[in-house]
Amino acid sequence: MYTSGSTGKPKGVLHTTGGYLTQAALTTRLVFDLRDEDLYWCTADVGWVTGHSYVVYGPLAEGATVLMYEGAPLYPAPDRFWSIVEKHKVTVLYTAPTAIRTFMRHGTQWPAKHDLSSLRLLGSVGEPINPEAWRWYHKVIGGGRCPIVDTWWQTETGAILISPLPGATPAKPGSASLPMPGIEADVVDKQGRSVPAGAGGYLVVKRPWPSMLRTIYGDPARYKSQYFGQLPGVYFTGDGARKDKDGYFWVLGRIDDVVNVSGHRLSTMEVESALASHPDVAEAAVVGRPDEVTGQSITAFVTLAGGKAPSDALKDELRAHVAKAIGPIARPSEIRFTDALPKTRSGKIMRRLLREISSGKKVAGDVTTLEDFSVVARLQGEDE
Numbered sequence: 001m002y003t004s005g006s007t008g009k010p011k012g013v014l015h016t017t018g019g020y021l022t023q024a025a026l027t028t029r030l031v032f033d034l035r036d037e038d039l040y041w042c043t044a045d046v047g048w049v050t051g052h053s054y055v056v057y058g059p060l061a062e063g064a065t066v067l068m069y070e071g072a073p074l075y076p077a078p079d080r081f082w083s084i085v086e087k088h089k090v091t092v093l094y095t096a097p098t099a100i101r102t103f104m105r106h107g108t109q110w111p112a113k114h115d116l117s118s119l120r121l122l123g124s125v126g127e128p129i130n131p132e133a134w135r136w137y138h139k140v141i142g143g144g145r146c147p148i149v150d151t152w153w154q155t156e157t158g159a160i161l162i163s164p165l166p167g168a169t170p171a172k173p174g175s176a177s178l179p180m181p182g183i184e185a186d187v188v189d190k191q192g193r194s195v196p197a198g199a200g201g202y203l204v205v206k207r208p209w210p211s212m213l214r215t216i217y218g219d220p221a222r223y224k225s226q227y228f229g230q231l232p233g234v235y236f237t238g239d240g241a242r243k244d245k246d247g248y249f250w251v252l253g254r255i256d257d258v259v260n261v262s263g264h265r266l267s268t269m270e271v272e273s274a275l276a277s278h279p280d281v282a283e284a285a286v287v288g289r290p291d292e293v294t295g296q297s298i299t300a301f302v303t304l305a306g307g308k309a310p311s312d313a314l315k316d317e318l319r320a321h322v323a324k325a326i327g328p329i330a331r332p333s334e335i336r337f338t339d340a341l342p343k344t345r346s347g348k349i350m351r352r353l354l355r356e357i358s359s360g361k362k363v364a365g366d367v368t369t370l371e372d373f374s375v376v377a378r379l380q381g382e383d384e
């Protein structure tokens, strides 16, 4: 399974059979708490690892009743998902924050047209879910009664490693909560030492697990250096995270996405989440741009909520909004309004491309996983 189209050269992640299937099945059972009466729908594209583990193998191994849909989420209208939920009485829905934010942008009138009372459990996967999107999902889709499982995992891990167990793990919006039974995850510094509660660091897994990747196809040396060569004795995920005093994990995104402004390390996700908490913002992507004075400065690409018009006054307002939420150091030096962000098919924002665009470079690198090239063409066109 090829991955990391969002960060660079795609890697062929090699999985085998027994361990992979064992953990895909077990996590499907525990995280979605599947019962005979359930109708389970994971909206992922089968070309993404989530489609493998949680559309096909896990639910199939568990004997679940599965709904599969291949088609656009907004066609013929933005209530496509909700009409499917109503028609088939879906009970468990597993989707991605990027989809949730898209639905938020189109407004509550679309889900409001449908009876969603069959739903009993909601899942999220693919990126950190910002608290605004979490609350919307919980209230508007889940009717305030469905637990949300925010599931952290990777193509490399094969199956969910960090997630609440529904009904058993008290939720904190924005946190994937606790490692699954048998998984020893931690947050460590550059030397591999556990960092204190509340401090940021690298997310690692300290013991092997059944569905871990076996190698990178055709490149065993990269397998060793990428995952086991940087921090001694552990598996390195490539993600930054924080663990709070209750042991809950807060994943901050890929460490390559960190911006360094005047020596302050800022997680792009936190700045994006602050922007998305403004009522006029639908979605934001933040990148660092080389800056002679501060090392890097922040550029934010922002899509606006339905009907909102871009203006310089709004740019100033958004800058002030971020400064108030995080601190003046996080204030974006540049805001660019756009009608769409470059994403992979699984909905991950390709910040690498935005970094190139914001620093005035032509988009080079691999774009084979980009879902819609016209988005990049439009963003570049504006510069000329």
Ligand code: 7RM
Binding pocket: 003, 004, 049, 050, 124, 125, 126, 127, 128, 129, 150, 151, 152, 153, 154, 155, 156, 176, 237, 238, 239, 251, 252, 253, 254, 346
């Ligand atoms: C399942 C999948 C993996 C990367 C991973 C993270 C990010 C995924 C979450 C998340 C915060 C989550 N596989 N990620 N899930 N970050 N909370 N619940 O996405 O190989 O395509 O991507 O996705 O950065 O390392 S993947």
